Amino acid sequence: MKYDVVIIGGGPAGLAAAISVKKQGIDNILIIERDDKLGGILNQCIHNGFGLHTFKEELTGPEYAQRYVDKVLELDIPYILNSMVVDISADKKVTYVSKQDGLNTIEAKAVILAMGCRERPRGALNIPGYRPAGIYSAGTAQRLMNIEGYKVGHEVVILGSGDIGLIMARRMTLEGAKVKCVAELMPYSGGLKRNIVQCLNDYNIPLLLSHTVVDIKGKNRVESITLAKVDENRKPIPGTEKEYKCDTLLLSVGLLPENELSKLADVQLSRVTSGPLVNDNFETNIEGIFACGNVLHVHDLVDYVSSEAELAGYYAAKYILDKKEHHKYLNIDVKDGVRYTVPSKIDVDNMEDRIVVRFRVDNEYRNKSIAVLKNDEELKVIKKRVLAPGEMEQIFLNKNELHDAKTLTICLKEAQ
Amino acid sequence: MKYDVIVVGGGVIGCAILRELSKYNLKIALLEKEEDVCSGTSKANSAIIHAGYDAENGTLKARFNVEGCKLTKQLAKDLDFTYINNGSFVVCFDETDMPGLENLYERGIKNGVEGLEIISGEKARELEPNLSKNVYAALYAKSAGIVCPFEMTIAFGENAIANGAEIFLNTKVEKIIKNDEGYLINDKYQTRCIVNAAGLYGDFIHNLVCEEKIELSARKGDYCLFDKEVGSLVKHTIFQLPNKFGKGVLVAPTAHGNMLIGPSATDILDKEATATTQKDLNMIIEKSRLSVECIPMNKVITSFSGLRARPSGNDFIIKEAADNFFDAVGIESPGLSSAPAIGVYLSEMIANKLNARKKDNFINTRKGINKLNKMDKETRAKLIKENPLYGNIICRCEEISEGEIVDAIHRPIPATSLDAIKRRVRAGMGRCQGGFCSPKVMEIIARELNKPLQEVTKNNSASLLVYGRLGEEE
Numbered sequence: 001m002k003y004d005v006v007i008i009g010g011g012p013a014g015l016a017a018a019i020s021v022k023k024q025g026i027d028n029i030l031i032i033e034r035d036d037k038l039g040g041i042l043n044q045c046i047h048n049g050f051g052l053h054t055f056k057e058e059l060t061g062p063e064y065a066q067r068y069v070d071k072v073l074e075l076d077i078p079y080i081l082n083s084m085v086v087d088i089s090a091d092k093k094v095t096y097v098s099k100q101d102g103l104n105t106i107e108a109k110a111v112i113l114a115m116g117c118r119e120r121p122r123g124a125l126n127i128p129g130y131r132p133a134g135i136y137s138a139g140t141a142q143r144l145m146n147i148e149g150y151k152v153g154h155e156v157v158i159l160g161s162g163d164i165g166l167i168m169a170r171r172m173t174l175e176g177a178k179v180k181c182v183a184e185l186m187p188y189s190g191g192l193k194r195n196i197v198q199c200l201n202d203y204n205i206p207l208l209l210s211h212t213v214v215d216i217k218g219k220n221r222v223e224s225i226t227l228a229k230v231d232e233n234r235k236p237i238p239g240t241e242k243e244y245k246c247d248t249l250l251l252s253v254g255l256l257p258e259n260e261l262s263k264l265a266d267v268q269l270s271r272v273t274s275g276p277l278v279n280d281n282f283e284t285n286i287e288g289i290f291a292c293g294n295v296l297h298v299h300d301l302v303d304y305v306s307s308e309a310e311l312a313g314y315y316a317a318k319y320i321l322d323k324k325e326h327h328k329y330l331n332i333d334v335k336d337g338v339r340y341t342v343p344s345k346i347d348v349d350n351m352e353d354r355i356v357v358r359f360r361v362d363n364e365y366r367n368k369s370i371a372v373l374k375n376d377e378e379l380k381v382i383k384k385r386v387l388a389p390g391e392m393e394q395i396f397l398n399k400n401e402l403h404d405a406k407t408l409t410i411c412l413k414e415a416q
Numbered sequence: 417m418k419y420d421v422i423v424v425g426g427g428v429i430g431c432a433i434l435r436e437l438s439k440y441n442l443k444i445a446l447l448e449k450e451e452d453v454c455s456g457t458s459k460a461n462s463a464i465i466h467a468g469y470d471a472e473n474g475t476l477k478a479r480f481n482v483e484g485c486k487l488t489k490q491l492a493k494d495l496d497f498t499y500i501n502n503g504s505f506v507v508c509f510d511e512t513d514m515p516g517l518e519n520l521y522e523r524g525i526k527n528g529v530e531g532l533e534i535i536s537g538e539k540a541r542e543l544e545p546n547l548s549k550n551v552y553a554a555l556y557a558k559s560a561g562i563v564c565p566f567e568m569t570i571a572f573g574e575n576a577i578a579n580g581a582e583i584f585l586n587t588k589v590e591k592i593i594k595n596d597e598g599y600l601i602n603d604k605y606q607t608r609c610i611v612n613a614a615g616l617y618g619d620f621i622h623n624l625v626c627e628e629k630i631e632l633s634a635r636k637g638d639y640c641l642f643d644k645e646v647g648s649l650v651k652h653t654i655f656q657l658p659n660k661f662g663k664g665v666l667v668a669p670t671a672h673g674n675m676l677i678g679p680s681a682t683d684i685l686d687k688e689a690t691a692t693t694q695k696d697l698n699m700i701i702e703k704s705r706l707s708v709e710c711i712p713m714n715k716v717i718t719s720f721s722g723l724r725a726r727p728s729g730n731d732f733i734i735k736e737a738a739d740n741f742f743d744a745v746g747i748e749s750p751g752l753s754s755a756p757a758i759g760v761y762l763s764e765m766i767a768n769k770l771n772a773r774k775k776d777n778f779i780n781t782r783k784g785i786n787k788l789n790k791m792d793k794e795t796r797a798k799l800i801k802e803n804p805l806y807g808n809i810i811c812r813c814e815e816i817s818e819g820e821i822v823d824a825i826h827r828p829i830p831a832t833s834l835d836a837i838k839r840r841v842r843a844g845m846g847r848c849q850g851g852f853c854s855p856k857v858m859e860i861i862a863r864e865l866n867k868p869l870q871e872v873t874k875n876n877s878a879s880l881l882v883y884g885r886l887g888e889e890e
């Protein structure tokens with residue numbers, strides 16, 4: 001089979017991208033999703049707070065996803081479920097496995113990567129101790145509770161203050177579990193401010209910054225965990241250990257874009273985000289392969305995923321309808337507190353009149369400015385009261401500002 | 417229930433003995449206290465099939481290791497378990513270490529090890545480019561290999577079952593009474609003969625029967641396991657020249673393409689204390705970097721530890737310790753490598769004693785669970801057509817299908833826990849460590865065994881994963 005656009009992943013990114021491709025007049029599309037329904041990870045996020053930017057109302061995760069699923073159905077966009085892509089080649093042959101089709105290879109003119117991300121496991125932190133039942137990544141616990149409907153634990157300690165961990169602190173509390181504390185290795189939280197207020201403070205759950213787990217006890221099920229304070233090098237400080245009785249340890253210690261497939265297609269990845277490096281069209285180094293959503297870089301708000309994916313779909317359609325060659329790129333350099341940008345380079349001659357550049361900072365900052373430097377001179381400066389690694393930032397760039405740019409840098413500086 | 421021989425303990429030793437015994441006209445069984453075989457030391461070790469230069473000439477260790485290393489090659493084919501003949505290096509870092517290396521070489525020759533050679537640091541780095549520039553020379557053993565210890569142990573057990581043996585899981589031996597017909601175990605299992613292969617608890621079983629008591633102590637070894645992404649950092653198993661604490665720290669590929677570093681060597685009192693410690697983990701990381709400088713610590717996917725069952729002497733204890741009571745205990749490293757040869761040796765001894773003859777209908781081969789992701793496209797497509805469950809991927813990291821998991825649950829030794837599934841088909845063994853697939857695997861186990869999800873455990877019955885349905889009383 002041959003398709004114009006194949007979209008890998010039917011989460012919010014894949015759905016928004018597909019809708020956008022279709023709206024450009026391309027019908028020969030296929031969404032491939034490995035789960036038994038569309039919607040991606042949102043299906044298990046049954047709490048409120050999605051869609052404030054997109055729909056100006058508060059939806060649950062499944063409700064938010066449903067709006068896009070409805071659109072996909074309405075536009076009659078073809079999709080297959082229970083089908084896992086296991087290979088993509090640089091010439092855009094996509095191989096998937098499913099019950100109904102077995103092992104099947106299809107061809108695409110363009111591919112949109114929208115595989116989302118996965119959680120970092122305990123092993124990545126190399127926490128010593130026993131390896132009993134009762135240690136879950138927050139997302140796994142979320143699935144066990146919200147999809148399967150089971151009680152995961154009675155007394156809980158959460159390591160990592162990522163958003164999923166914060167949400168789960170509240171969710172478990174509401175289900176009658178006692179969440180003893182949330183411990184965070186860094187001196188600041190990795191989650192959204194609003195989640196700290198609504199999920200921890202409102203329930204008197206202490207947030208212990210600069211703390212980590214140094215031991216896990218329990219041979220069958222978790223019996224206790226030991227926390228210790230860490231110094232500025234994030235090493236545990238001897239003598240500060242404190243044991244917490246609990247039967248469950250949830251880990252919310254970061255998400256990693258899921259790019260095994262991208263590697264098979266020789267897509268170049270960023271060492272900072274672990275996601276593909278893309279230009280202002282969300283196109284990777286492999287012509288005709290695009291990326292959006294959490295597979296590109298981890299988002300905190302699904303609204304941004306949707307808007308980003310819509311653009312990726314638009315550009316994928318444009319790639320098929322009027323192929324433009326990209327000859328010259330302006331790299332976006334980062335320094336002084338800015339970790340990366342998406343996109344990481346711009347084709348100024350072919351760019352839209354105005355584009356958005358998203359990025360994250362490497363620490364918590366107060367009263368700083370985001371500065372855009374063109375040819376080492378300030379192009380624009382935006383004052384920020386607070387900047388934090390947990391909140392994605394964005395700035396806009398206009399084509400008419402960039403035609404004479406030789407270098408472009410985004411960084412932080414002291415506010416005036 | 418009456419048997420000719422009962423083996424106590426379903427580690428690699430017990431299962432290898434059971435398989436060899438199943439060649440004879442004997443009614444045999446194995447009793448294992450956990451919910452699965454391969455739940456003790458055999459599940460957490462370096463998984464190296466040693467060449468056999470380590471042990472002193474004349475010891476049981478030396479003999480069975482060299483024999484076992486040879487047997488394993490053929491057994492891996494017959495019984496369908498993963499084995500790779502990758503070869504090993506023992507590296508040293510200084511000219512003054514050369515006598516030590518030569519000593520090992522000579523010992524190896526005496527023990528009958530084939531394919532040994534001392535090579536220079538440069539030659540070693542040619543064969544193994546990521547080796548540290550400080551490596552001065554290496555003992556290269558071409559016959560050394562790596563195995564999947566789970567597959568190996570399970571293969572022995574399943575082949576024994578195909579040949580009439582029985583395996584009773586969740587059956588802890590607590591009581592043994594000598595009687596006219598032999599021994600009565602737990603007031604239930606009557607047998608003429610017992611093989612004690614109870615690993616760390618070999619002393620407990622021995623002391624239930626024998627006048628002369630023995631004691632086994634535990635020495636723990638911690639490991640770090642790395643993502644497949646860096647699985648080809650080394651091709652050979654890289655040991656360091658042994659010091660007084662054992663074999664030093666190794667860096668090795670695993671049979672499934674990950675990388676392993678470890679083990680430490682810490683004596684502990686509690687035989688269940690398999691907790692890793694920061695101190696040991698730090699030590700192995702530091703030491704492994706002597707061999708391979710670029711060990712990427714951000715690619716660790718899990719750490720674990722295994723316990724060696726140490727006898728008071730230096731050798732394995734393999735003998736008839738009381739009338740028709742056979743010990744196979746104190747089996748430290750190289751126990752895995754020696755298992756096939758220990759099986760042959762003990763089964764012959766027992767068959768002689770019981771006047772048993774070999775069967776003429778012994779089934780010599782066993783087929784493992786289909787590994788879809790290792791197959792070519794055509795075979796894989798054909799299998800999915802026959803059984804669509806092979807097309808439903810459950811573990812995305814290792815690309816394991818529902819069909820493989822269902823197979824594991826219905827094998828001759830049934831996998832009934834998350835860990836048992838993991839050991840057989842690797843669902844949950846990959847980089848996300850079961851984050852995504854464990855709820856699904858739990859569901860499949862519950863469905864296939866027709867039991868509520870809350871009764872599905874990580875391993876034994878106390879390792880509860882969930883506590884019942886939300887909103888319901890427990």
Ligand SMILES: Cc1cc2nc3c(=O)[nH]c(=O)nc-3n(C[C@H](O)[C@H](O)[C@H](O)COP(=O)(O)OP(=O)(O)OC[C@H]3O[C@@H](n4cnc5c(N)ncnc54)[C@H](O)[C@@H]3O)c2cc1C
Pocket residue numbers: 008009010011012013014032033034035039040041042045050083084085086114115116117118119138139140142163164167255258261292293294295299300301302303305
């Ligand atoms: C556990 C978890 C909880 C979260 N909770 C929140 C929250 O509470 N609030 C919030 O705003 N954000 C939350 N997020 C972030 C949120 O997931 C993102 O904003 C958004 O869902 C990302 O959309 P996506 O489409 O990029 O990824 P996903 O929603 O992850 O969708 C990716 C889809 O691709 C499919 N897929 C992947 N690989 C393949 C393949 N090889 N073949 C076929 N299909 C494939 C997956 O099955 C999945 O359906 C959470 C993320 C995670 C991981």
Ligand SMILES: Cc1cc2nc3c(=O)[nH]c(=O)nc-3n(C[C@H](O)[C@H](O)[C@H](O)COP(=O)(O)OP(=O)(O)OC[C@H]3O[C@@H](n4cnc5c(N)ncnc54)[C@H](O)[C@@H]3O)c2cc1C
Pocket residue numbers: 424425426427428429430447448449450453454455456457458459460461462463464465466587588589590613614615616617618621635636637638679722723724725747748749750751752753754
């Ligand atoms: C850190 C480490 C590294 C090693 N590396 C290697 C290596 O690279 N190469 C190598 O060749 N060897 C190696 N070894 C040695 C090898 O792992 C062991 O020799 C081997 O696994 C021992 O097998 P076993 O069957 O004797 O013991 P186990 O695997 O411990 O089996 C004993 C079984 O008996 C059961 N049992 C105990 N008590 C009872 C009871 N009362 N009733 C019923 N069942 C009972 C236990 O549950 C267990 O399943 C290593 C060992 C360690 C610890």
